[in-house]
Amino acid sequence: MERAGWEEAFRRYMPLVDDPQALWACLYTPLTPCLWVNPIKATVEEFQAYCAEEGLRLEPISWYPGAFRLLNGERPGATLPFVAGWYYVQEEIAMSAVVALDPQPGERILDLCAAPGGKTAQIAVRLRPTGVVIANERQMERLSSLRATVDRLGLLNVVVTWYDGRLFPAPEGIWDRVLVDAPCTGEGTVRKPSQRWRPVTERFRRACAALQRALLRRALQLVKPGGIVVYSTCTFAPEENEMVLDAVLGDYGVVEPFSIAGLRAMPGVTQWAGKSLRHDVGYALRFWPHLNDTGGFFVARIRRTDVPMPASALPSVLKPRVPMEPATRTEGIAALCQRFGFAPELFAAYRYWMRGQETLWMALPEVESPAGVIPESVGIPLLSYKRKHIKPKTAALQLLGREARRNVLELPERAAALRFVNGQSQNILADVEPGFVHVRYRRFELGCGLYGRGQLHSQIPRGLQTLIAQNDHA
Ligand SMILES: C[S@@+](CC[C@H](N)C(=O)[O-])C[C@H]1O[C@@H](n2cnc3c(N)ncnc32)[C@H](O)[C@@H]1O
Incomplete structure (x- = not known):
């Protein structure tokens, strides 16, 4: 771990910590990877059985059902069940923000800073069977990781x-x-094995705090009176946490007391840099790493009052894009049923969307974006229309593949599955018709391949491909 500088940089926080020695000791130990099982794709029992077969040791996380620490196995993001969307790898303490948010079925939820989508996915899973999450991200280059999370986990x-x-x-x-x-200075992530720590400059911290204030202000404008805003960061600095709340909340929001059974936390700080802050910021939770052997995290649960807020001074800029609209061409679904032997009723439960004429997207019926918000995607891609034929999408086959009765290519061995998920072509003799096939290995629905003349060409899009080495647990 890169240590140079951080001891000095973190010394300013020692007066806030109950046990500075324990914090120092903890910061020097790398984090244990953590993951949660995606109930849309697998049961906890199926996942545990897979781990038992692979010799992977799990420790359940008491405060988050279905989540585990992985005690051995170095690369949980490089396994076949990962590719098939059975689980999501997430820093343990980061899961606390959605526990504080407490989404309820049927609700409309906005995740304002969403990529790579861990918390979006937690919300989406908790909302079922009804409700919608709008997952927003500003950085185009991070949208692909968010889209990949939605597709891999099958979030409709x-x-x-x-x-x-x-x-x-x-x-x-x-x-x-x-x-x-x-977005924040990320001081709480120093235990991540991959992290290269760089000292935070005051200028960067001030820029983060200004952005954080503007994001929180917009969230308070958007939420219903009486609704909940959760503000979280993975940094220690009060300038980015309690002081942001103190500057923005005014009469518009109140920090509520809350706790998470099984997690130790310290209260938000109400004095910093010679300044007294409003008392309710003390109800926010500071998860110092040594308290629960995790990364560092800050969470505040804010209840919006009914005091009207002044309109935003900044204009909303709509990017000129083709809107996504309810689909007018759904004939590809019949072709998909024909090719894979899917029961047509399987598709009756969804609603279909298109942007332009190429890709058909599927989502739950009540899912749409509010007036004036142009989506990048709604649900997951089902198929695309290519001149005379249709091409099934890997995300849809990974979700529905268990129901396929025809043209399913069962890979004979692990090495073939690894080649497929790495995006390679290979020679395979299989009893399927030439054309698009659904590829499976054991219980893992791996997605779309193109078969012909004894060759299988992986059609897994780059964003869902995963490089798995022979010696990884797969
Ligand atoms: C802490 S990360 C979010 C992690 C995510 N919630 C998760 O659980 O996977 C903050 C995200 O905010 C994005 N971001 C930065 N500035 C933003 C802005 N002005 N509006 C929306 N998102 C922004 C960053 O690109 C980054 O992806």
Whole structure:
């Protein structure tokens, strides 16, 4: 771990910590990887059986059902069940923000800073069977990781949008809950084995705090009176945490007391840099790493009052894009049923969307974006129309592949599955018709391949491909 500088940089926080020695000791130990099982793709029992076969040791996380620490196995993001969407790898303490948000079925939730989508996915899973998450991200280059999370986990209740969260254009007062998992200086992530720590400059911290204030302000404008905004960061600095709340909340929001059974936390600080802060910021939770052997995290659960907020001074900028609209061409579904032997009723439960004429997207029926918000995607891609034929999408086959009765190519061995998920072509003799096939290995639905003349060509899109080495647990 890169240590140079951080001891000095973190010394300013020692007066806030109950046991500075324990914190130092903890910061020097790398984090244990953590993951949660995706109930849309697998049961906890199926996942545990897989781990037992592979010799992977799990420790359940008491405060989050279905989540585990992985005690051995170095690369949980490089396994076949990972590719098939059975689980999501997430820093343990980061999961606490969605526990604080407490989404309820049927609600409309906005995740203002969403990529790579861990918390979006937690919300989407908790919302079922009804409700919608709008997952917004400003950085185009991070949208692909967010889209990959939605596709891999098969999240049919997520709409992805691409806006600056400070200017998010949705109608105000319609959201039940808004999550602001803010960009920050990331001091709480120093235990990540991959992390290269660099000292935070004051200039960068001030820029982060200004962005955080603007994001929180917009969230308070968007949420319903009486609704919940959760503000979280993975940094220690009060300038990015309690002081942001102190500067923005005014009469518009109140920090509520909350706790998470099984997690130790310290209260938010109410004095910093010679300044006294409003008393309710003390109800926020500071998860110092040594308290639960995790990364560092800050979470505040804010209840919106009914005091009207002044309109945003900044104009909403809509990017000129082709809107996504309810699909007018769904004939490809019949072709898909024909090719794979899917029961047509399987598709009756969804609603279909298109942008232009090429890709058909599937989502739960009640899922759409509010007026004025142009989505990047609604649900997951089902198929695309290519001149005379249709091409099934890997995300859809990974979700529905268990129901396929024809043209399923069962890979004979692990090495073949690894080649497939790495995006390679290979020679295979299989009893399927030439053309698009659904590829499976054991219980893992791996997605779309193109078969002909004894050759299987992987059609897994780059964003879902995973390089798995022979000696990884797969
Ligand atoms: C802490 S990360 C979010 C992690 C995510 N919630 C998760 O659980 O996977 C903060 C994200 O905010 C994005 N971001 C930065 N500025 C933003 C803005 N003005 N509006 C929306 N998103 C922004 C960053 O690109 C980054 O992806």
